[in-house]
Every structure is written in structure tokens, then in C-alpha cells.
Amino acid sequence: MNTARHLSLALGAVAAVLIAAACHDAASPQDTITAGILPGHNKGGSQCADFRLTGGGRVDKPEPETGKSPPSSHDFATFGFQARPDAACPFDMAGSGNIEWNEHLETQYGGGFAFHGRVTLFSTPNDGTETNPQCGRFGGFGRLNPHNGPTEEDVSFEVNHACDVDEPGVGQDHIYMRIGPLADGSIYFRHSLLSGGNIQWHRLTGNN
Amino acid sequence: MTTKILLALTLLAGAVQAQTVTGKAFGTYVNAAGVTSQSPVATLPSSGGMATGQADAFGVAGAVDASRLNAVTTGAVDNKKSGAESTSELEQVSVAGGAITADVVTAVATAYFGQFTGGSDGEGSGFVNLVVNGEAITTEVAPNTRVDLPGVGYAILNEQIQTGNGVTSWGMTVNMIHVVLQDALTGLTTGEIIIGSASSSVAR
Numbered sequence: 001m002n003t004a005r006h007l008s009l010a011l012g013a014v015a016a017v018l019i020a021a022a023c024h025d026a027a028s029p030q031d032t033i034t035a036g037i038l039p040g041h042n043k044g045g046s047q048c049a050d051f052r053l054t055g056g057g058r059v060d061k062p063e064p065e066t067g068k069s070p071p072s073s074h075d076f077a078t079f080g081f082q083a084r085p086d087a088a089c090p091f092d093m094a095g096s097g098n099i100e101w102n103e104h105l106e107t108q109y110g111g112g113f114a115f116h117g118r119v120t121l122f123s124t125p126n127d128g129t130e131t132n133p134q135c136g137r138f139g140g141f142g143r144l145n146p147h148n149g150p151t152e153e154d155v156s157f158e159v160n161h162a163c164d165v166d167e168p169g170v171g172q173d174h175i176y177m178r179i180g181p182l183a184d185g186s187i188y189f190r191h192s193l194l195s196g197g198n199i200q201w202h203r204l205t206g207n208n
Numbered sequence: 209m210t211t212k213i214l215l216a217l218t219l220l221a222g223a224v225q226a227q228t229v230t231g232k233a234f235g236t237y238v239n240a241a242g243v244t245s246q247s248p249v250a251t252l253p254s255s256g257g258m259a260t261g262q263a264d265a266f267g268v269a270g271a272v273d274a275s276r277l278n279a280v281t282t283g284a285v286d287n288k289k290s291g292a293e294s295t296s297e298l299e300q301v302s303v304a305g306g307a308i309t310a311d312v313v314t315a316v317a318t319a320y321f322g323q324f325t326g327g328s329d330g331e332g333s334g335f336v337n338l339v340v341n342g343e344a345i346t347t348e349v350a351p352n353t354r355v356d357l358p359g360v361g362y363a364i365l366n367e368q369i370q371t372g373n374g375v376t377s378w379g380m381t382v383n384m385i386h387v388v389l390q391d392a393l394t395g396l397t398t399g400e401i402i403i404g405s406a407s408s409s410v411a412r
Binding site: 052055076079098114147167169195198 | 256257258262276278281283284286288290291293294295312314316318320321322325327330332334335337338345346347348349
């Protein structure tokens with residue numbers, strides 16, 4: 001897939017996700033996507049954020065519940081990611097990085113799956129969490145390997161927000177992952193406080 | 209005055225450069241009967257970033273069988289805060305000829321520091337449908353739980369090893385199943401099997 005098509009799909013996916021998010025959460029502000037840009041480095045007229053995010057761990061119950069599911073339950077996901085603005089900032093909100101997301105719940109899409117995503121967009125959130133200055137939002141495309149089914153390529157995803165609330169991250173930091181539309185037209189999402197691991201927000205200083 | 213400024217800048221530069229993160233995760237390690245075998249390892253660069261190590265399946269006859277092995281480690285270094293998070297997961301796990309089985313094994317090791325303090329933990333680590341010596345374990349397994357495996361040796365479940373000095377460095381290693389193989393007659397250690405390992409550390 002060429003870069004131009006990828007970008008077009010990515011922006012389209014973000015727009016679709018914004019609409020879908022509004023359906024799920026009527027309280028979410030309906031800002032335009034450009035409202036999510038944090039004034040950061042500006043190259044050639046494009047604006048990109050001035051922070052980055054890393055994180056990894058585990059999520060179980062939907063927010064605001066905390067803690068792990070019981071030992072007999074597959075209802076959890078694990079993840080790891082790094083996401084940041086593209087150093088060259090070729091277009092507004094250009095991002096880079098990767099995310100791994102492993103869903104274990106058998107009743108989820110594909111009987112559970114492993115998702116490997118590549119970050120192409122990175123900005124501040126616009127779903128209400130932007131009031132916390134240490135939240136970020138990113139998205140892109142990736143490969144989804146369902147436990148029961150064929151591999152799907154170029155599946156769009158968006159982390160509506162990943163928030164570094166405090167240290168340690170368990171019970172405080174939170175993440176909202178959306179993947180799709182999937183082959184059956186559905187959209188996967190999981191929105192949880194961390195039951196393991198941590199998310200860290202870092203201001204870009206030029207050295208990192 | 210100039211000398212003091214240079215000294216301060218040197219100390220500051222040294223402090224920044226000294227900050228490091230480490231992260232490592234893997235699904236399985238087997239050292240038995242003179243044979244060593246390990247599934248893909250995710251190793252975090254000292255400057256931070258992300259690394260993965262994955263395999264669809266892994267098996268060593270009589271020692272371990274597992275599928276969907278996923279190891280991920282991420283981290284970042286900053287002059288205000290740094291962190292490393294490592295996760296290892298396996299599914300359909302069978303160890304030591306079926307002495308230990310589990311639907312899912314998850315190891316999570318986290319280390320971090322902020323401006324004033326730091327810490328490390330193994331929160332998020334766990335088993336799904338763990339069975340040991342034919343007995344289902346239906347509650348959370350406490351860190352460093354020892355179980356005997358007749359004819360095999362013993363195992364430490366949810367092994368958690370803290371590292372670092374707690375002042376300028378913090379770290380955690382989690383081995384969800386650590387089997388120590390022993391000679392049935394002499395009791396001498398003959399090998400080991402590690403399932404679901406995640407390590408993270410930070411230093412400033």
C-alpha cells in the first residue's frame with residue numbers, strides 16, 4: 001500500500017472513529033480533529049505534538065472498575081506500545097510507533113486475537129480526557145491474527161486516549177483501544193484502568 | 209563562577225546520561241538433559257523504545273508445550289521520569305509432562321521513577337485455569353508459592369524477584385512458573401524450566 005493511500009485511509013478511519021465514539025459516548029465533545037493538536041513542533045506548516053507516550057501491561061474490567069478478572073476468566077487483554085509524533089512532521093498529527101494488543105476473551109472477535117499496529121497519527125485526545133495534560137491519542141493500521149480465523153491486514157485502530165495519571169499506573173492510568181471495522185463490520189473496543197503495568201507521558205525535549 | 213557553572217553542567221549531564229531502563233521478556237526457557245532451548249526474547253534498548261519476541265508455538269518434548277507466545281517490552285528515559293514495562297504471555301501451556309497446565313500464563317513486570325521516588329511491581333501477572341498435580345487452582349497464586357512436583361523436583365509459581373537499591377534503582381523480575389528439576393535419587397538440581405518471564409528495571 002502506498003503512503004498516500006495509507007494516509008487517506010488513516011484520516012478516514014479517524015473520522016469514522018470520531019463518529020462512532022460520539023455514538024458510544026454522548027458526553028464526548030464534538031471538536032474537530034484539529035482541535036486535538038497540541039501546539040508542538042511545526043515543520044513546513046504542519047503541526048505535530050510535543051510529547052510521546054510509552055506503556056505496557058494489562059487491562060481487565062471496564063472503567064471505572066479496577067482489578068483483575070477472576071483466575072478462571074479470559075476477560076482481559078495485554079498490551080505494549082510506543083507512540084510519538086513523526087520527527088519530520090510531514091503532515092498535521094503525523095505519528096510513528098507501534099502497538100501490540102492481545103485480547104483473550106473467547107467471545108470477542110475471532111475468539112480472541114493478537115493485533116500488531118503501526119502508528120501513523122498522534123495527537124492530544126478530544127474525547128474529554130484532554131483535560132488531563134498527560135493523555136495522548138494515536139492510531140494507524142495493523143495486522144490482526146484472530147484465534148479462530150484468517151489473518152486480516154490493514155485493519156485500522158485508534159487509541160482514543162492513553163493517560164498517564166500517576167505512578168504507579170495500576171488503578172490510575174487508563175487506555176481506550178478501538179480496532180476496526182473488522183471483517184464482519186464490527187468494531188472492537190476495550191476501555192479500562194490498568195490492572196498491571198504503566199503508561200508514561202514524556203515531553204519531547206529534543207534529546208528524546 | 210565559570211568553574212561552578214561548568215561543574216554543575218557536568219554533574220547534570222552525568223545525571224541525565226546515567227538514567228537507564230532495561231526490559232526483557234520471553235515465553236519459555238528450558239535447560240534440561242544438557243540441552244538449552246528458548247523462545248524468542250524481547251530485549252529493550254537501554255535508551256528505551258519497544259521490542260517484541262513472538263512465536264506461534266514452542267515445544268521441548270517432556271518439558272514444555274505452549275502456543276501463542278507473545279513477549280513485549282517498552283520503556284522510556286527522561287530526566288524527570290523513566291519507566292519500563294515488560295509482558296510475557298503464553299497459551300495452552302503444559303509443563304513437565306503435564307504436572308502443571310494453564311490456559312493462559314501472563315507475566316507483567318513494571319519499574320518506574322518520577323521526580324521524587326520510584327518503584328517496581330509484578331501487578332497484572334496471573335494464570336487462567338491453572339492446574340498443578342491434577343488439582344485446579346481457583347484463587348490467585350501468591351508471589352513465590354512453592355509446590356512440589358513428585359518425580360520432577362519443585363516449582364516456584366509467580367516468582368517475583370525485586371532488584372535495585374530502592375533509592376536510585378528499582379526493578380522486578382517475574383517468572384510465572386519456575387521449575388527446578390532434581391535428580392530423584394540425589395536431589396541434586398539437574399536443570400530448570402522457566403515459563404512466562406518478564407523483567408523491568410530503571411536507574412537514575
